[in-house]
Amino acid sequence: MRSRDPDTVPVSAPAAAASDSIADWFAREILAHEAALTRYLHRIGAAGGEALDNRQEIYIRVLESAERQRPAQPKAFLFATARNLIVDRARRRRIVPIEALQDVDTLNVLIEEQTPERATIGLQDLLHLKQALDRRGAGDPGTSPPGADAYRDGSDRNRLTFRAPAAGRRYAQYDFVLLLGGAVRDRIQYFGFPQGNTAQELARDASLWTQRGCKVIYVKIGRGEELDLAIAREVRAAIGQARLRLDANEAWDVLTAHRMIKALANFDVEFIEQPTNSDSLSALARVRENSTIAIAADQLAFTPEDVYAICSRQAADLIVLGLHETGGIDRFRKAASIAEAAGLNVCLHGLYETGITTCASNQIGATLANLDDGNQYMNHLLIEDIVARPNLALQNGQLPVLSGPGFGFELDWDAVGRAEEAYLVSLRP
Numbered sequence: 001m002r003s004r005d006p007d008t009v010p011v012s013a014p015a016a017a018a019s020d021s022i023a024d025w026f027a028r029e030i031l032a033h034e035a036a037l038t039r040y041l042h043r044i045g046a047a048g049g050e051a052l053d054n055r056q057e058i059y060i061r062v063l064e065s066a067e068r069q070r071p072a073q074p075k076a077f078l079f080a081t082a083r084n085l086i087v088d089r090a091r092r093r094r095i096v097p098i099e100a101l102q103d104v105d106t107l108n109v110l111i112e113e114q115t116p117e118r119a120t121i122g123l124q125d126l127l128h129l130k131q132a133l134d135r136r137g138a139g140d141p142g143t144s145p146p147g148a149d150a151y152r153d154g155s156d157r158n159r160l161t162f163r164a165p166a167a168g169r170r171y172a173q174y175d176f177v178l179l180l181g182g183a184v185r186d187r188i189q190y191f192g193f194p195q196g197n198t199a200q201e202l203a204r205d206a207s208l209w210t211q212r213g214c215k216v217i218y219v220k221i222g223r224g225e226e227l228d229l230a231i232a233r234e235v236r237a238a239i240g241q242a243r244l245r246l247d248a249n250e251a252w253d254v255l256t257a258h259r260m261i262k263a264l265a266n267f268d269v270e271f272i273e274q275p276t277n278s279d280s281l282s283a284l285a286r287v288r289e290n291s292t293i294a295i296a297a298d299q300l301a302f303t304p305e306d307v308y309a310i311c312s313r314q315a316a317d318l319i320v321l322g323l324h325e326t327g328g329i330d331r332f333r334k335a336a337s338i339a340e341a342a343g344l345n346v347c348l349h350g351l352y353e354t355g356i357t358t359c360a361s362n363q364i365g366a367t368l369a370n371l372d373d374g375n376q377y378m379n380h381l382l383i384e385d386i387v388a389r390p391n392l393a394l395q396n397g398q399l400p401v402l403s404g405p406g407f408g409f410e411l412d413w414d415a416v417g418r419a420e421e422a423y424l425v426s427l428r429p
Helices: 022-043 048-068 074-093 116-121 128-132 166-171 199-211 225-239 254-267 281-289 304-312 329-341 355-365 413-426
Strands: 011-014 069-071 187-189 216-220 243-247 269-273 294-297 318-321 345-348 387-389 398-400
Touching: 022 048, 022 074, 048 069, 048 074, 069 074, 199 216, 199 225, 216 225, 225 243, 225 254, 254 269, 254 281, 281 294, 281 304, 304 318, 304 329, 318 329, 329 345, 329 355, 355 387
Parallel strands: 216 243, 243 269, 269 294, 294 318, 318 345
Antiparallel strands: 011 069, 187 398
């Protein structure tokens, strides 16, 4: 018997009447067949990149249809959709592969058990933002989809504008975290980031962060050995049992690092971030090899290849990783996966960004099994944010995993205009 077209596959009650969310339904009924679908696409001759593109389009078609009315036979609907897509594209090329016209019901497609791991990984290889958001250059912010609007940060001299092509506008109607396979947690934990120039100022601010519920405190050192030790001593006394992390910001050579680590061990430091210059991976590896305190890599980790090198040399115990440094969401997730394979967590890095990056990092971090429980948050350092909603103020050192179309934010266009003016002023001689 030939497989039915999606329009003739029996459907259930409207999606609005379903007892579970579209995200839960999609993860349970569609993602369970991801491996089988991928094999099918390869089997009918789609190359690696083409198979991934086709799979993305199939998922979007299924989601769009299921939002109107959920199919009674999700697996049959999924593969009928896949077959129709392949046939449509083959017709346009005037080449119709025999395999694409085979009866879908007779395919040797196994229904794979939906394990927590599969629900976690989900659409790990989905390259949505590679097409929709990982494109840099000029664009009209007024035509960008929700969650992919122009990002203009008047606080620095860089302007980064994301513009989604037509395909990306279809993706933007869905929670981005769903397109990445779903969240493995419901909240993201951030560390308190005290500000100040003296040990006393930093200690006072650190105490306030613990009172607000932050369980991890992160302090910049590398200000001179005597001051560094005073900072560690004062902050440790101020935060009690909270976890203390120090960032030396590449300030030490290997010998100084050994000496300072030995002294700082008296203050129960959880890790020291990038103690040596980022020009030398071997220097960091030598420090970590003899350190009694865990070592985090930051300025050494920009690309997936960098992360691979750090892991191969066993030069760090944790990787600090940011969306801007890695060059976008796809490369960030690749780098995080490499760290996971090496048994290392990644810590979200902040870069004086607006709430757009805060929201993007939040949703992407929610999908990572190896996300750290003390991530960097710098939204509070902005004079004014350009995001109107949601409220990005930390509650007990946390933010919920954000929901809503795209990255789940709405822009304050008046603030965007003020940021643009500030940016233009900054360019004047």
